[in-house]
Amino acid sequence: MLPSLLSTSVLALLAGVVLSSGAPTGAMQAPIAAATPALSAIDRVWSSHRVGYAMVVTDSRIIVAYYDANRQLTVASRPRGAPAWVYHKVDSWTGWDSHNYLAMALDAAGQIHVVGNLHGDPLVYYRTTxxxxxxxxxxxxxxxxxAAEQRMTYPIFLHDxxxxxxxxxxxxxxGNGNEIYNVYDPATRTWRHLLSTPLTDGEGRRNAYFVGPRLGPDGWxxxxxxxxxxxMAETNHDLSYAKSRDLVHWTRADGxxxxxPIRLSxxxxxDPVPVEGGMINNNTVIGxxxxxxxxxxxxxxxxxxxxQIFVARREGDRWxxxxxxxxxGFRWDFRGGGSLDSRLFVEGPVPVGRDRIRVSVIRDGKPIDFLLxxxxLKRIEERPANRLADRLRGVIAVPEGMVLNTLEDPSGSGVAxxxxxxPPHRDQPDEDITTPTVLRLVEEATPR
Incomplete structure (x- = not known):
């Protein structure tokens, strides 16, 4: 896991689902249909360490951003239902850093925006004309x-x-960073700061690591x-929360x-989890x-x-x-910096009917569903779960020492x-370079 982000990456925004043949390396989503989906090859890609890709699916087109076999940032596009891809390579190459994931989105005018390959680096951003x-x-x-675009990390696109x-x-x-929000005007093709100040301020002594924001059924x-x-990953502490109608004016849960900027004080x-209390960024997910x-x-x-897995719920005037x-006998005592090969991932709570809640996790590569x-909020059942990567293991060959990464479209299109x-390698060069693997498009016969 990236001890210092991903979201998605979140992120529903990154639509990341990574379930492995060994250990997982990203976030996950709910299971998709049981039938084995159709597969088609897109390109040969870098495989010596895991780094997140991006995908946008519209009614008419599929757009994919990834690092090719030579580590070069590549964007490919094809119409829905057509086999022919159009490829374009840009002037950016990833190093050995699993933080260098890609983010992509469309604006209201249909222009493609791609940003990524950033871990404390100057802006790497492309836009179509x-x-x-x-x-x-x-x-x-x-x-x-x-001045605010020289040490950028964790880019995420969303819509207000x-x-x-x-x-x-x-x-x-x-340990010392600020969260910046920018908003785009497609008429003038320009960005501006959405907030006149950073969202949070670590006062030079700490920084905040976010999952979200996520738009809820209440419109917040x-x-x-x-x-x-x-x-150091073990220095995470104090689970915190805020909400907003417009991403500009923020409030506590009670309004x-x-x-x-929001400070620790x-x-x-x-939940006032202390330093070395077993809580890590990324694994604090809204539902x-x-x-x-x-x-x-x-x-x-x-x-x-x-x-242990915990949930928090706002009830009346308290959490x-x-x-x-x-x-x-299970203790994940993570320590140090760089991208961790994580033992545990969590998903935000999901309603199941009127009186049940599902909490999905992956522990040591095994997907688990808790039914509450x-x-x-008491546990009714803990049961094994089945995810997309589990169904693909018998179809896609996974070389020894590798994991099978999957990235699902969160809109329910059935495309992945x-x-x-x-897996990640603490953002350090490995002793060798593996043979590139095939990036495949996965399409369900019946979308969710």
Whole structure:
């Protein structure tokens, strides 16, 4: 896992689902239909370490951004239902860093925006000059402010309540960074700061690591995060929360306005998990119960020192926390910097009918679903789960030492990507370079 982001990556925004033949390396989503989907080859891709790709699916077109066999950032596009891809390579090559994932989105005019290959680096951003035509992608050297675009990490595209394209990223480094939001005007083809100040301020001593924001059924954007004191993953602490109607004006859960930037001293603390308390960024994921109330899935150590899954739910004027798992002898004692080969991933709570909630996790490569009673939050059942990568293992060959990464379109189109790679390697060069693997398009016969 990226101890210092991904979202998605979130991220529903990154639509990331990574289930492995060994260990997982990204976020996940709900299972898709049981039938084996159709596969087709897109390109040969870099496989010596895992790095996240991006995909946009519209009614008429599929667009994919990835690093090819030579590590070069490539964007490919094809019409829905047609086999012919159009490819375009741009002037950016990834190193050995699993933080260098790609993000992509369309604006209201249909122009393609691609950003990525960033881990404390100057802006790497491309935009088309002709709507939908990947071969017109051109580098844009400045988005808004060059001074705030020299140490960029964790770019994420989303759309605000008015449908405007927004990009957020971290300016700074792990343990000392600010969250910046920019908004795009397709009429003038220019970006501007959405916020006049960073969303959070670590006061030079820490920074916030976010999952979201996620638009809820109540029309609010919900945001969860942890604070981290240094680049060391074990220094995460204090699960925090805020919400907004417009991504500009932020409040506590009870509607009390928050003055920006939000600092540790002014943040709403959901659970005061201490440093070395077993909580990590990325694994603090927003979801909702059958009544639309906001919930957060996360993990921390229990009193016996075991790692356990927890959920938090806003109930009336307080946050209620509930232990979900009852594992014995399982302790993920993560430490250090760089991209971790994670043992645990969590998904936000999902309503199941009117009186049940599903919490999905991956533990040591094994997908698990917890079914909770919606009223009490008590565990009803813990059962094995089956995800896209599990169904593809018998169809796609995964070389020894590699994992099968999958990336699903969150809109329910039934389109996904799949490619084998090695797991993250703490962002350090490996002893050799593996043979490139095939990036495949996965299409269900019947979309969700």
């Amino acid at each position: 002709q709507a939908g035509d990947v071969r017109t992608l051109a580098r844009v050297p400045v988005m808004v402010d060059p 309540a008015d449908g405007r394209l927004v990009m957020k990223y971290r300016d700074g480094r792990s 954007f919900h945001l969860a995060w942890v604070w981290r004191e240094s680049p 009390t306005p928050l003055t920006l 002014s943040a709403e603390i959901v 909702f119960d059958p009544g639309g109330r906001v919930m957060i899935t996360y993990h921390k150590f229990d009193k016996a020192g075991n790692t 209620r926390t509930q232990q979900v798992s009852g594992w014995q 009673d919606a009223a009490s 990507l799949a490619w084998p790679s090695r």
